[in-house]
Amino acid sequence: MTEKKPNTAGLRGQVAGRTSLSTVGQSGSGLTYRGYDIQDLADKCEFEAVAYLLLKGELPDAKELAAYKTKLQSLRALPSALKEVLERIPKDAHPMDVMRTGCSMLGNLEGEASFDEQQDKTDRMMAAFPGIVCYWYRYSHDGERIDTETEAESVGGHFLHMLHGKPASALHAAAMNTSLILYAEHEFNASTFNARVCASTLSDIHSCITGAIGTLRGPLHGGANEAAMAMIQQFSDPDDAEQKMLGMLERKDKIMGFGHAIYRESDPRNGIIKQWSEKLAEDVGDTTLYPISVRCEEVMWREKKLFCNADFFHASAYHFMDIPTKLFTPIFVMSRLSGWAAHVFEQRADNRIIRPSAEYIGPAPRKVP
Protein backbone atom coordinates (compact mmCIF):
# COMPACT_ATOMS: atom_id res chain seq x y z
CA MET A 1 0.00 0.00 0.00
CA THR A 2 1.41 3.43 -0.97
CA GLU A 3 1.50 5.97 1.85
CA LYS A 4 -0.58 9.15 1.31
CA LYS A 5 1.77 12.11 0.78
CA PRO A 6 1.04 15.06 3.13
CA ASN A 7 -0.39 18.09 1.33
CA THR A 8 2.40 20.65 1.53
CA ALA A 9 0.76 23.25 -0.76
CA GLY A 10 1.08 26.74 0.69
CA LEU A 11 4.30 25.56 2.42
CA ARG A 12 2.06 23.93 5.03
CA GLY A 13 4.04 22.03 7.63
CA GLN A 14 7.44 23.21 6.32
CA VAL A 15 9.83 24.79 8.78
CA ALA A 16 10.95 27.94 6.94
CA GLY A 17 13.18 29.47 9.60
CA ARG A 18 13.76 29.89 13.34
CA THR A 19 12.15 32.31 15.77
CA SER A 20 12.24 33.03 19.48
CA LEU A 21 9.17 35.28 19.29
CA SER A 22 6.17 32.98 19.55
CA THR A 23 4.78 29.46 19.39
CA VAL A 24 1.49 28.74 17.63
CA GLY A 25 -0.53 25.59 18.27
CA GLN A 26 2.36 23.64 19.72
CA SER A 27 0.06 21.79 22.06
CA GLY A 28 -2.86 21.82 19.61
CA SER A 29 -4.32 25.14 20.60
CA GLY A 30 -1.76 27.22 22.50
CA LEU A 31 -0.17 30.59 21.77
CA THR A 32 2.83 32.04 23.56
CA TYR A 33 4.86 35.24 23.06
CA ARG A 34 8.48 34.78 24.17
CA GLY A 35 7.33 32.01 26.53
CA TYR A 36 4.36 33.85 28.06
CA ASP A 37 0.88 32.39 27.55
CA ILE A 38 -1.52 34.66 25.64
CA GLN A 39 -4.17 34.42 28.38
CA ASP A 40 -1.65 35.51 31.01
CA LEU A 41 -0.55 38.46 28.88
CA ALA A 42 -4.15 39.46 28.12
CA ASP A 43 -5.07 39.26 31.82
CA LYS A 44 -2.12 41.20 33.22
CA CYS A 45 -0.46 43.43 30.61
CA GLU A 46 -0.81 46.64 28.73
CA PHE A 47 -0.41 46.33 24.95
CA GLU A 48 2.64 48.64 25.08
CA ALA A 49 4.34 46.23 27.50
CA VAL A 50 3.64 43.33 25.13
CA ALA A 51 5.04 45.31 22.17
CA TYR A 52 8.12 46.07 24.29
CA LEU A 53 8.45 42.36 25.11
CA LEU A 54 8.34 41.42 21.44
CA LEU A 55 10.68 44.17 20.27
CA LYS A 56 13.21 44.13 23.09
CA GLY A 57 13.07 40.60 24.46
CA GLU A 58 11.71 41.06 28.01
CA LEU A 59 8.68 42.63 29.65
CA PRO A 60 9.48 46.16 30.84
CA ASP A 61 9.52 47.12 34.52
CA ALA A 62 7.25 50.03 35.54
CA LYS A 63 9.90 52.66 34.79
CA GLU A 64 10.77 51.21 31.39
CA LEU A 65 7.10 50.95 30.44
CA ALA A 66 6.41 54.56 31.45
CA ALA A 67 9.41 55.75 29.41
CA TYR A 68 8.34 53.71 26.36
CA LYS A 69 4.78 55.06 26.53
CA THR A 70 6.03 58.62 26.92
CA LYS A 71 8.26 58.16 23.89
CA LEU A 72 5.36 56.84 21.80
CA GLN A 73 3.18 59.77 22.91
CA SER A 74 5.89 62.22 21.83
CA LEU A 75 5.97 60.79 18.29
CA ARG A 76 2.30 61.14 17.34
CA ALA A 77 2.45 64.30 15.18
CA LEU A 78 2.30 63.64 11.42
CA PRO A 79 4.61 65.52 9.01
CA SER A 80 2.67 68.02 6.88
CA ALA A 81 3.79 66.32 3.62
CA LEU A 82 2.21 63.09 4.88
CA LYS A 83 -1.02 64.90 5.79
CA GLU A 84 -1.11 66.41 2.29
CA VAL A 85 -0.85 62.95 0.76
CA LEU A 86 -3.57 61.59 3.08
CA GLU A 87 -5.87 64.47 2.10
CA ARG A 88 -5.57 63.43 -1.56
CA ILE A 89 -6.69 59.84 -0.97
CA PRO A 90 -10.38 59.49 -1.89
CA LYS A 91 -13.10 58.75 0.62
CA ASP A 92 -13.93 55.44 -1.05
CA ALA A 93 -10.35 54.12 -0.81
CA HIS A 94 -9.89 51.11 1.42
CA PRO A 95 -8.28 52.15 4.73
CA MET A 96 -5.75 49.33 4.36
CA ASP A 97 -4.56 51.03 1.18
CA VAL A 98 -4.34 54.25 3.18
CA MET A 99 -2.18 52.46 5.78
CA ARG A 100 0.03 51.04 3.04
CA THR A 101 0.51 54.47 1.43
CA GLY A 102 0.93 56.18 4.80
CA CYS A 103 3.66 53.75 5.84
CA SER A 104 5.41 54.06 2.50
CA MET A 105 5.23 57.86 2.56
CA LEU A 106 6.67 57.92 6.08
CA GLY A 107 9.55 55.87 4.66
CA ASN A 108 10.11 58.54 2.02
CA LEU A 109 10.09 61.35 4.54
CA GLU A 110 11.90 59.71 7.44
CA GLY A 111 13.60 56.67 5.88
CA GLU A 112 15.79 54.19 7.74
CA ALA A 113 19.34 55.26 6.90
CA SER A 114 20.93 52.37 8.80
CA PHE A 115 19.76 49.28 10.67
CA ASP A 116 20.88 50.99 13.91
CA GLU A 117 17.72 53.05 13.54
CA GLN A 118 15.33 50.07 13.38
CA GLN A 119 13.96 50.48 16.92
CA ASP A 120 13.41 54.24 16.54
CA LYS A 121 11.73 53.82 13.15
CA THR A 122 9.45 51.15 14.64
CA ASP A 123 8.54 53.41 17.58
CA ARG A 124 7.67 56.17 15.12
CA MET A 125 5.41 53.86 13.11
CA MET A 126 3.77 52.57 16.30
CA ALA A 127 3.02 56.17 17.33
CA ALA A 128 1.97 57.38 13.88
CA PHE A 129 -0.17 54.54 12.45
CA PRO A 130 -3.36 55.33 14.43
CA GLY A 131 -3.01 58.99 13.39
CA ILE A 132 -2.48 58.09 9.73
CA VAL A 133 -5.73 56.16 9.40
CA CYS A 134 -7.79 58.51 11.61
CA TYR A 135 -6.48 61.67 9.96
CA TRP A 136 -7.48 60.34 6.52
CA TYR A 137 -10.79 58.95 7.77
CA ARG A 138 -11.93 62.11 9.57
CA TYR A 139 -10.76 64.39 6.73
CA SER A 140 -12.32 62.35 3.91
CA HIS A 141 -15.55 61.53 5.77
CA ASP A 142 -16.16 64.58 8.01
CA GLY A 143 -14.00 67.24 6.33
CA GLU A 144 -12.07 67.70 9.61
CA ARG A 145 -8.32 68.11 9.97
CA ILE A 146 -7.92 66.41 13.34
CA ASP A 147 -5.14 66.85 15.85
CA THR A 148 -3.22 63.55 15.99
CA GLU A 149 -1.66 64.43 19.36
CA THR A 150 -4.27 63.41 21.92
CA GLU A 151 -3.72 63.08 25.66
CA ALA A 152 -4.59 59.36 25.56
CA GLU A 153 -1.85 57.32 27.15
CA SER A 154 -2.42 54.06 25.24
CA VAL A 155 -2.31 53.23 21.53
CA GLY A 156 -5.88 51.88 21.64
CA GLY A 157 -7.26 54.84 23.59
CA HIS A 158 -5.49 57.24 21.24
CA PHE A 159 -7.09 55.58 18.18
CA LEU A 160 -10.60 55.71 19.67
CA HIS A 161 -10.14 59.32 20.81
CA MET A 162 -9.18 60.47 17.29
CA LEU A 163 -11.91 58.41 15.64
CA HIS A 164 -14.74 59.62 17.87
CA GLY A 165 -13.39 63.07 18.77
CA LYS A 166 -13.54 62.42 22.52
CA PRO A 167 -11.64 60.34 25.10
CA ALA A 168 -12.52 56.64 25.05
CA SER A 169 -14.46 55.18 27.99
CA ALA A 170 -12.43 53.00 30.37
CA LEU A 171 -14.34 49.95 29.11
CA HIS A 172 -13.52 50.64 25.46
CA ALA A 173 -9.87 51.44 26.19
CA ALA A 174 -9.59 48.13 28.07
CA ALA A 175 -11.25 46.19 25.23
CA MET A 176 -8.89 47.76 22.71
CA ASN A 177 -5.94 46.94 24.94
CA THR A 178 -6.85 43.24 24.94
CA SER A 179 -7.56 43.23 21.22
CA LEU A 180 -4.15 44.73 20.43
CA ILE A 181 -2.43 42.14 22.63
CA LEU A 182 -4.24 39.28 20.88
CA TYR A 183 -3.29 40.50 17.40
CA ALA A 184 0.35 41.42 18.16
CA GLU A 185 2.26 38.35 17.02
CA HIS A 186 1.67 34.97 15.33
CA GLU A 187 4.87 33.29 14.15
CA PHE A 188 5.23 32.72 10.37
CA ASN A 189 1.76 33.84 9.23
CA ALA A 190 1.54 35.19 5.66
CA SER A 191 2.11 38.89 6.40
CA THR A 192 4.99 38.24 8.81
CA PHE A 193 6.61 35.86 6.36
CA ASN A 194 6.31 38.57 3.72
CA ALA A 195 8.07 41.02 6.07
CA ARG A 196 10.86 38.50 6.69
CA VAL A 197 11.35 37.78 2.98
CA CYS A 198 11.69 41.51 2.37
CA ALA A 199 14.07 41.89 5.34
CA SER A 200 16.19 39.01 4.05
CA THR A 201 17.16 41.08 1.00
CA LEU A 202 18.51 43.71 3.46
CA SER A 203 15.77 46.13 2.45
CA ASP A 204 14.60 48.97 4.74
CA ILE A 205 12.01 48.53 7.48
CA HIS A 206 9.32 50.68 5.81
CA SER A 207 9.42 48.38 2.76
CA CYS A 208 9.11 45.32 5.00
CA ILE A 209 6.09 46.77 6.83
CA THR A 210 4.43 48.15 3.68
CA GLY A 211 4.55 44.69 2.10
CA ALA A 212 3.20 43.12 5.27
CA ILE A 213 0.25 45.55 5.33
CA GLY A 214 -0.64 44.56 1.75
CA THR A 215 -0.48 40.89 2.69
CA LEU A 216 -2.62 41.30 5.80
CA ARG A 217 -5.31 43.05 3.77
CA GLY A 218 -6.67 39.88 2.09
CA PRO A 219 -9.85 38.21 3.40
CA LEU A 220 -8.05 34.89 3.98
CA HIS A 221 -5.83 36.72 6.51
CA GLY A 222 -6.52 39.95 8.48
CA GLY A 223 -9.31 41.09 6.18
CA ALA A 224 -11.49 38.27 7.56
CA ASN A 225 -12.74 40.43 10.47
CA GLU A 226 -14.37 42.85 8.00
CA ALA A 227 -15.80 39.98 5.92
CA ALA A 228 -17.18 38.35 9.09
CA MET A 229 -18.92 41.61 10.02
CA ALA A 230 -20.47 41.89 6.55
CA MET A 231 -21.79 38.34 6.94
CA ILE A 232 -23.31 38.59 10.43
CA GLN A 233 -24.98 41.89 9.57
CA GLN A 234 -27.01 40.10 6.88
CA PHE A 235 -28.67 37.85 9.47
CA SER A 236 -31.80 39.04 11.24
CA ASP A 237 -31.70 36.62 14.19
CA PRO A 238 -29.96 33.38 15.25
CA ASP A 239 -32.41 31.10 13.38
CA ASP A 240 -31.99 33.13 10.21
CA ALA A 241 -28.20 32.90 10.69
CA GLU A 242 -28.37 29.12 11.06
CA GLN A 243 -30.52 28.67 7.97
CA LYS A 244 -28.36 30.94 5.79
CA MET A 245 -25.12 29.40 7.04
CA LEU A 246 -26.36 25.92 6.20
CA GLY A 247 -27.02 27.21 2.69
CA MET A 248 -23.53 28.66 2.48
CA LEU A 249 -22.00 25.40 3.61
CA GLU A 250 -24.11 23.51 1.07
CA ARG A 251 -22.76 25.79 -1.66
CA LYS A 252 -19.24 25.25 -0.25
CA ASP A 253 -18.78 28.96 0.38
CA LYS A 254 -15.81 29.93 2.51
CA ILE A 255 -17.03 31.36 5.80
CA MET A 256 -14.79 34.16 6.99
CA GLY A 257 -13.60 34.17 10.58
CA PHE A 258 -13.51 30.35 10.80
CA GLY A 259 -10.72 27.81 10.44
CA HIS A 260 -6.98 28.20 10.67
CA ALA A 261 -3.86 27.04 8.87
CA ILE A 262 -2.15 25.83 12.08
CA TYR A 263 -4.65 25.44 14.92
CA ARG A 264 -6.66 22.22 14.72
CA GLU A 265 -9.12 22.45 17.63
CA SER A 266 -9.50 26.09 18.58
CA ASP A 267 -7.82 29.47 18.38
CA PRO A 268 -6.84 30.51 21.92
CA ARG A 269 -7.54 34.15 21.10
CA ASN A 270 -11.20 33.43 20.36
CA GLY A 271 -12.38 32.73 23.92
CA ILE A 272 -10.74 35.95 25.11
CA ILE A 273 -12.22 38.27 22.49
CA LYS A 274 -15.58 36.46 22.70
CA GLN A 275 -15.81 37.42 26.39
CA TRP A 276 -15.14 41.03 25.44
CA SER A 277 -17.77 40.89 22.72
CA GLU A 278 -20.31 39.66 25.27
CA LYS A 279 -19.35 42.41 27.74
CA LEU A 280 -19.58 45.11 25.06
CA ALA A 281 -22.92 43.70 23.85
CA GLU A 282 -24.30 44.10 27.38
CA ASP A 283 -22.89 47.63 27.52
CA VAL A 284 -24.73 48.73 24.34
CA GLY A 285 -27.85 46.63 25.06
CA ASP A 286 -27.36 44.41 22.00
CA THR A 287 -29.77 41.49 21.78
CA THR A 288 -29.13 40.34 18.21
CA LEU A 289 -25.55 40.55 16.93
CA TYR A 290 -23.92 38.70 19.81
CA PRO A 291 -26.51 35.85 19.88
CA ILE A 292 -26.21 35.63 16.08
CA SER A 293 -22.41 35.32 16.40
CA VAL A 294 -22.77 32.60 19.04
CA ARG A 295 -25.14 30.66 16.80
CA CYS A 296 -22.71 30.91 13.87
CA GLU A 297 -20.02 29.44 16.09
CA GLU A 298 -22.29 26.56 17.14
CA VAL A 299 -23.39 25.77 13.58
CA MET A 300 -19.84 25.74 12.18
CA TRP A 301 -18.60 23.44 14.91
CA ARG A 302 -21.60 21.11 14.69
CA GLU A 303 -21.58 20.89 10.89
CA LYS A 304 -17.88 21.11 9.98
CA LYS A 305 -15.83 20.99 13.17
CA LEU A 306 -14.57 24.45 12.17
CA PHE A 307 -13.92 26.89 15.02
CA CYS A 308 -13.82 30.68 15.24
CA ASN A 309 -10.40 32.18 14.66
CA ALA A 310 -9.21 35.47 16.21
CA ASP A 311 -11.16 37.48 13.67
CA PHE A 312 -14.73 36.30 14.18
CA PHE A 313 -15.72 37.82 17.54
CA HIS A 314 -13.49 40.82 16.87
CA ALA A 315 -16.12 41.83 14.30
CA SER A 316 -18.95 42.25 16.82
CA ALA A 317 -16.62 43.58 19.55
CA TYR A 318 -15.36 46.41 17.32
CA HIS A 319 -18.88 47.08 16.05
CA PHE A 320 -20.16 47.53 19.62
CA MET A 321 -17.47 50.21 20.10
CA ASP A 322 -18.89 52.07 17.12
CA ILE A 323 -15.86 51.43 14.93
CA PRO A 324 -16.70 51.48 11.20
CA THR A 325 -16.19 48.03 9.65
CA LYS A 326 -13.62 49.22 7.13
CA LEU A 327 -11.32 50.31 9.97
CA PHE A 328 -11.16 46.82 11.52
CA THR A 329 -8.10 45.55 9.65
CA PRO A 330 -6.11 48.78 10.14
CA ILE A 331 -6.43 48.17 13.91
CA PHE A 332 -4.84 44.77 13.31
CA VAL A 333 -1.96 46.63 11.57
CA MET A 334 -1.44 48.94 14.59
CA SER A 335 -0.95 45.87 16.73
CA ARG A 336 0.83 43.44 14.38
CA LEU A 337 3.43 46.09 13.58
CA SER A 338 5.08 44.97 16.85
CA GLY A 339 5.35 41.36 15.68
CA TRP A 340 6.35 42.27 12.12
CA ALA A 341 9.14 44.58 13.27
CA ALA A 342 10.39 42.06 15.85
CA HIS A 343 10.61 39.46 13.05
CA VAL A 344 12.49 41.93 10.84
CA PHE A 345 15.00 42.50 13.68
CA GLU A 346 15.32 38.73 14.17
CA GLN A 347 15.82 38.07 10.45
CA ARG A 348 18.47 40.78 10.20
CA ALA A 349 20.33 39.41 13.21
CA ASP A 350 20.87 36.03 11.53
CA ASN A 351 20.24 36.55 7.85
CA ARG A 352 20.39 34.48 4.73
CA ILE A 353 18.32 35.59 1.74
CA ILE A 354 15.04 33.63 1.67
CA ARG A 355 14.90 31.97 -1.71
CA PRO A 356 13.11 28.60 -1.93
CA SER A 357 12.94 26.44 -5.06
CA ALA A 358 9.99 25.64 -7.32
CA GLU A 359 8.90 22.32 -8.75
CA TYR A 360 8.81 22.94 -12.51
CA ILE A 361 5.57 21.81 -14.18
CA GLY A 362 5.89 23.62 -17.55
CA PRO A 363 6.72 22.31 -21.03
CA ALA A 364 9.79 20.14 -21.68
CA PRO A 365 12.75 21.93 -23.30
CA ARG A 366 11.86 22.97 -26.90
CA LYS A 367 13.11 25.17 -29.74
CA VAL A 368 11.59 28.45 -30.92
CA PRO A 369 10.18 27.60 -34.43
Ligand SMILES: CC(=O)SCCNC(=O)CCNC(=O)[C@H](O)C(C)(C)COP(=O)(O)OP(=O)(O)OC[C@H]1O[C@@H](n2cnc3c(N)ncnc32)[C@H](O)[C@@H]1OP(=O)(O)O
Ligand atom coordinates in the same frame (compact mmCIF):
# COMPACT_ATOMS: atom_id res chain seq x y z
C1 LIG B 1 -5.91 36.40 11.79
C2 LIG B 1 -6.00 35.44 10.70
O1 LIG B 1 -5.42 35.61 9.64
S1 LIG B 1 -6.89 34.06 11.02
C3 LIG B 1 -7.44 33.52 9.43
C4 LIG B 1 -8.47 34.45 8.88
N1 LIG B 1 -9.06 33.93 7.65
C5 LIG B 1 -10.33 33.51 7.57
O2 LIG B 1 -11.07 33.53 8.54
C6 LIG B 1 -10.77 33.04 6.23
C7 LIG B 1 -11.59 31.75 6.31
N2 LIG B 1 -10.73 30.61 6.58
C8 LIG B 1 -9.99 30.05 5.60
O3 LIG B 1 -10.06 30.41 4.42
C9 LIG B 1 -9.02 28.94 5.99
O4 LIG B 1 -9.48 28.27 7.14
C10 LIG B 1 -7.60 29.48 6.23
C11 LIG B 1 -7.12 30.32 5.05
C12 LIG B 1 -7.55 30.33 7.50
C13 LIG B 1 -6.67 28.27 6.42
O5 LIG B 1 -6.63 27.58 5.19
P1 LIG B 1 -6.10 26.08 5.09
O6 LIG B 1 -4.89 25.89 5.94
O7 LIG B 1 -6.01 25.75 3.66
O8 LIG B 1 -7.32 25.31 5.77
P2 LIG B 1 -7.49 23.74 6.09
O9 LIG B 1 -6.41 22.95 5.41
O10 LIG B 1 -7.66 23.61 7.55
O11 LIG B 1 -8.88 23.42 5.36
C14 LIG B 1 -9.46 22.16 5.48
C15 LIG B 1 -10.78 22.12 4.76
O12 LIG B 1 -11.73 22.95 5.46
C16 LIG B 1 -12.27 23.92 4.57
N3 LIG B 1 -12.36 25.19 5.26
C17 LIG B 1 -11.37 25.76 6.00
N4 LIG B 1 -11.82 26.93 6.48
C18 LIG B 1 -13.08 27.09 6.03
C19 LIG B 1 -14.03 28.11 6.18
N5 LIG B 1 -13.77 29.20 6.89
N6 LIG B 1 -15.25 27.96 5.60
C20 LIG B 1 -15.52 26.86 4.88
N7 LIG B 1 -14.64 25.85 4.70
C21 LIG B 1 -13.44 25.98 5.26
C22 LIG B 1 -11.25 24.05 3.45
O13 LIG B 1 -11.85 24.51 2.26
C23 LIG B 1 -10.73 22.63 3.34
O14 LIG B 1 -11.65 21.88 2.59
P3 LIG B 1 -11.14 20.94 1.41
O15 LIG B 1 -10.21 19.95 2.05
O16 LIG B 1 -12.41 20.36 0.87
O17 LIG B 1 -10.45 21.86 0.45
Ligand SMILES: O=C([O-])CC(=O)C(=O)O
Ligand atom coordinates in the same frame (compact mmCIF):
# COMPACT_ATOMS: atom_id res chain seq x y z
O1 LIG C 1 -1.19 32.46 11.72
C1 LIG C 1 -1.89 32.65 10.71
O2 LIG C 1 -1.79 31.97 9.67
C2 LIG C 1 -2.91 33.71 10.71
C3 LIG C 1 -3.19 34.30 12.04
O3 LIG C 1 -3.94 33.75 12.83
C4 LIG C 1 -2.51 35.51 12.42
O4 LIG C 1 -1.64 36.00 11.67
O5 LIG C 1 -2.80 36.04 13.51
